[in-house]
Amino acid sequence: MKFAALISGGKDSFFNVLHCLANDHELVCLANLHPPPSDSHEMDSFMYQTVGFDVVPYYAECTGKPLYRQVIKGSSNNQKLEYEQTQDDETEDLYELLKVVKEHHPDVEAISVGAILSSYQRTRVEDVCSRLGLTALAYLWQRDQEELMGEMVDSDMEARLIKVAAIGLNDSHLGKTLQEMYPVLKNLNRKFGVHVCGEGGEFESLVFDAPFFTKGKLQIVDKQIVRHTNDEIWYLKLKVQLVEKSSGGKCNVVQPPLLHDPFDQISLQPLIKKTESLSHTPHTKVWEQNRGKNYGRLRFNNITSTEPTLEGQVTHIFSQLERFLSESKLHPANIQSSSLLVSDMSNFAQINKIYQTFFTKPLPPARVCVETNLPKECFAQLSVEILDDLHFKKGLHVQGRSYWAPSNIGPYSQSIADTRTYLAHISGQIPLIPRDMTPCKDVTTQSVLALQHFEHVKEVIGSPTNIFICCFVTSPATVPLVTETYRQYIGLQRDRDHVKELVTVVVGALPRGVDVEWGGITVNEAVGDYEEAQIAFGKPLEYKEDRHYKIFAGPDLYREEFPESYEFVPVEQVFDSEAREQPYAVVELV
Known part of the structure; x- marks a missing residue:
């Protein structure tokens, strides 16, 4: 199917795109929701990653695909796990965004979404997709987090931490790659139950390169560490630039086997026995x-x-x-x-x-x-x-x-x-x-x-x-x-x-x-x-x-x-x- 990628800048949304491509779907465009211009680097959203939102426009240049953006006007008015259409809810901003995507690309049939464990996020994207006649592609859904992060580390995707908010994580970890953080996160998971993929809000990331970035990749020009009002939370304010790359990388993601453990x-031996045909009485x-x-x-x-x-x-x-x-x-x-x-x-x-x-x-x-x-x-x-x-x-x-x-x-x-x-x-x-x-x-x-x-x-x-x-x-x-x-x-x-x-x-x-x-x-x-x-x-x-x-x-x-x-x-x-x-x-x- 032809699909639009719902991206936040984070690792999950981009890694799911790699799986969509591995499953022979065709990327047509990118879509993003972002805070109003007057807001700080992040806002309270139950649905969307907003830290690092000002970097997102560069992804259109990196991929050569059109990017459609929508301001988050609503808030989390409907906080029920199962979503129904609700006025002034931030989910309706997603509906308006994808409606615009469909108007510009009527052949788009599916939406890539990087949900891993969040049923809250998944049900809202699926509700919007259902209303617009689209299929949600969520290949990270319910994957084992340690296994999944290991696959991200082994892929040709470069992602770095831009926010930390968990025990054992501090400002020294900002800017580090997933490859550098993987052993740290596994250790924190064993000691304190920290989610290896950050599904508990422990950290957020920003992607600088991916195999489908055919026009260039991102490079940090300047960075500033910002401490949140809570002393346990830090994030990066970044200035980036687009730099050339020799070519797009290979889409070397691992598709899980059809049958999982156990x-x-x-x-099973061939146990089919010959029988007489049924009369269907x-x-x-x-x-x-x-x-x-x-x-x-x-x-x-x-x-x-x-x-x-x-x-x-x-x-x-x-x-x-x-x-x-x-x-x-x-x-x-x-x-x-x-x-x-x-x-x-x-x-x-x-x-x-x-x-x-x-x-x-x-x-x-x-x-x-x-x-x-x-x-x-x-x-x-x-x-x-x-x-x-x-x-x-x-x-x-x-x-x-x-x-x-x-x-x-x-x-x-x-x-x-x-x-x-x-x-x-x-x-x-x-x-x-x-x-x-x-x-x-x-x-x-x-x-x-x-x-x-x-x-x-x-x-x-x-x-x-x-x-x-x-x-x-x-x-x-x-x-x-x-x-x-x-x-x-x-x-x-x-x-x-x-x-x-x-x-x-x-x-x-x-x-x-x-x-x-x-x-x-x-x-x-x-x-x-x-x-x-x-x-x-x-x-x-x-x-x-x-x-x-x-x-x-x-x-x-x-x-x-x-x-x-x-x-x-x-x-x-x-x-x-x-x-x-x-x-x-x-x-x-x-």
Whole structure:
């Protein structure tokens, strides 16, 4: 894609440009937000590096690319982690800046942003990109800081510290290169927890040269050390000049491997076995709608419609859900998770178009979506879990491309958690290659990669322990593969008390034509007590009123002893943790 680079002058924004170039994107222009002229060298901004802002115009000369600048007029009026359009907020200055970029370069499709850990910064850039039809490219997102700084040190980028504000750092470190500071920062990290990349505001940097500086590089002409009102903070006021360089350097950044530790340790033999093709027998029974409530969560299960058309059915499903929410004095934003079953994945785009009109606020629900053998004339079935109080909602909705996990550009979050119980629903994770969002082709790698995505989401949301996990596959031949993947994964996670039971189900199709999808529920076990899911294969459980039940079963199941509140998931086949076929699985959840 053609992209504009959002730059501050700091190392992260420029190093991310190098990764954009390494991923075959084309740099078109630069963009920068800066303080008003009357302000001092830095201003209070939750979003932007402002120290050293007067050097930024030189980067247009260094790169030969046009630079677009916008004064920061707003302030941090909206300090919520998840951003919504807010008048006079500094995020709206970014919108105006990128709107100008789009007007001058209508072929720009993406924006480079150097966010590493800041969800505050990431969500705001993604919000602006979404409004302008742009893709955020954030290849530094969630990278290990020590590893990342090591890659910056080894690259042909020259960056120097121009501000310090942390224990162990003082004015003697100003002007030093990253190469000089790397061992110092690693030592301070081990002693005091100082962030090696400065993600805690410990320091700021300024780039003097980079491989894509083809027209020249910067050189210091004069410098002045300024002590902030707080004695622990110093920064440099610089005068620089452009000097010639022989040529642009090589874009020698290291792209992380697709599988990270410990997933690169999972060793799988060819476990695909030959099986007869499935008959895709549809269920003949429409499982009744039901409602339930426990522990501050409401459930509306098995919502279907008898309308004659696809559009009519999906619209009717959501009108029923809307009426239920209205009766409960709740809003679509209260929905924590959804299970969307479709009879034909080719209808997904049409269904999703209606689905997304229902979720217009930040942090849409986590979602699992699969094609399965619904009863004849039934195009879709929806089940949802709903929080009765939005104050306890926490989530993760990453929409930018990175090496971390697939972006969610649709109306669903990677995860939504209830902070009262610390239970987090993780959206179904499919094996897309995060850096370019293309499906992984090799089914063995698919099994491990999708589970790695599941793990990465858990880590960011702080909910590391599995209490229920389900793997959806499109063929029974894949079942031994995913079973062995989970077995080895459990073995490598000895410090986690993961649920050992795995439910694997065969469905008709998965999004993007992949063969494997992992989904489930996790918890932060360090915070308080929790209960793993109780799973029974081929036999009923002793049903309890304050529990929720998910029932996975094939088309031959017609049992009547299920509880009043249950979610029925019709599938083609069900397998247990030993890859043995079972007639059904009943999952009991708190």
